[in-house]
Amino acid sequence: MQTTLPLASVKKLGEFVDQDVRLRGWLYGGRSSGKIAFLMIRDGTGVVQGVLAKSDVEDEEMFQAARKIPQESSIIVAGKVRQDDRAPGGYELLLSHVETYSEAGEYPITPKEHGQSFLMDHRHLWLRSRLPHAILSIRSSVEFALRSFFDREGFTLVDAPIFTPNACEGTSTLFQTDYFDKQAYLTQSGQLYMEAAAAAFGNVYCFGPTFRAEKSKTRRHLTEFWMLEPEMAWADIDDVMQLAENMIASVIGTVLERNAADLATLERDPAKLEAIRPPFPRITYAEALEVLAKQGKTLAWGDDFGGEDETIIANSFAKPVFVHRWPREAKAFYMAPDPEDDRLVLGVDLIAPEGYGEIIGGGQRADSLTYLEEQIAAHDLPPEAFEWYMDLRRFGSVPHAGFGIGLERFVGWICGTHHVREVIPFPRTMNRLSP
RNA sequence: UCCUCGGUAGCUCAGCUGGUAGAGCAAGCGGCUGUUAACCGCUGGGUCGUAGGUUCGAGUCCUACCCGGGGAGCCA
Incomplete structure (x- = not known):
């Protein structure tokens, strides 16, 4: 991937509208269908939705791999920042590249509800x-x-x-x-x-x-x-x-x-x-x-x-x-x-x-x-x-x-x-x- | 320390007057081009907190203990 791209943070995405950037973080969650995937990417300053369209990525293998990244894996992505009202937070990232740095095991905290005691144990x-x-x-x-x-x-x-x-x-x-x-x-x-x-x-x-x-x-x-x-x-x-x-x-x-x-x-x-x-x-x-x-x-x-x-x-x-x-x-x-x-x-x-x-x-x-x-x-x-x-x-x-x-x-x-x-x-x- | 509620699948819970273990989510596989805790189909998953007791039979009833939630006292 192009490491010359500017490194952005979720909090400062507004400074990079319509630009290609890199972002480093963790996969917070996601959804996918056959030809489009949504990856919620968390970097410590906030959460942004990355949109991965099969037609936009470098090769199909990367698309299929990105869909299967486990929750909370550390990832490095590249994409174009776009203002979009459909995205929570107002900005989203049109992904062209997704790379897993470290694949996470089965993450215990799921999007569903948990008890106080379980959460405090984790x-x-x-x-x-x-x-x-x-x-x-x-x-x-x-x-x-x-x-x-x-x-x-x-x-x-x-x-x-x-x-x-x-x-x-x-x-x-x-x-x-x-x-x-x-x-x-x-x-x-x-x-x-x-x-x-x-x-x-x-x-x-x-x-x-x-x-x-x-x-x-x-x-x-x-x-x-x-x-x-x-x-x-x-x-x-x-x-x-x-x-x-x-x-x-x-x-x-x-x-x-x-x-x-x-x-x-x-x-x-x-x-x-x-x-x-x-x-x-x-x-x-x-x-x-x-x-x-x-x-x-x-x-x-x-x-x-x-x-x-x-x-x-x-x-x-x-x-x-x-x-x-x-x-x-x-x-x-x-x-x-x-x-x-x-x-x-x-x-x-x-x-x-x-x-x-x-x-x-x-x-x-x-x-x-x-x-x-x-x-x-x-x-x-x-x-x-x-x-x-x-x-x-x-x-x-x-x-x-x-x-x-x-x-x-x-x-x-x-x-x-x-x-x-x-x-x-x-x-x-x-x-x-x-x- | 006292009062009170609880402990069943990885998580959240259901399980009736005792009759042989369930759901949703998560996980795995498959499908789907705008999802927002996505959705649809299939699959795997259990020493019912622990130890005794009653009973033909206990997740369910009884006793003790362990662990946790909430509250009281005391305090910020």
């Missing part, structure tokens, strides 16, 4: 299919948009460690591992490290995998998930809410701009995302209890919300909703006390619309050394594990605040997926460690 192959491809493309945009947003806002990326020496919020949900002659744990959160970094750089964030050994089997849980955690020095709970809503609006704007085709593949209505503009509603924990009571769901003061409660609250608003000022017992030891009500701490959660639940948790951190010492004792935590953390209050303590956003819940909401395992390339859940 996740390494399932990634090639349209829906996972669209979802993971959006995930890539979200990560890009998050980093861009924080970079524009003047935040410094400071990577937090994955191995941590001590159980900071109880051991039951931590993965334990041997670390030479000691025990180590996989990180649950980079927050305490970000508090240290904020005193060095001002505004910082970390972004990486975190681990929870919770035996949770729900559509919102993974044992390994990605979390982005910004932390700001000289900041309070209101700064947290403002940063969070600007971040979410910015990311959604990027996805709407870059991934319109992916959202269409997922049949996700962009109008629901276009409506997500700041400011988001802000209600206190006490007000949230009233919202629930009006819907006939009465909770005692101090109770945390279940998944169903979060959905009721979310459905009462058109946008994501902040719930702030929580009972001290419901939140972690490092939360700053509310100066106006000592039963409360300055924590804030953001509940996503449409039942996607809590996607952000954060708040203002306690900056008083004596208050923190009391809280560590009250929570029965080993004080020696927090010596370095207490140093942050001994050497120039400032009001500071931050939050963590769960990437998979965020992407799941944007994509409208049923389960968070669909939005991470290789999910880790209680019952799945491979592929």
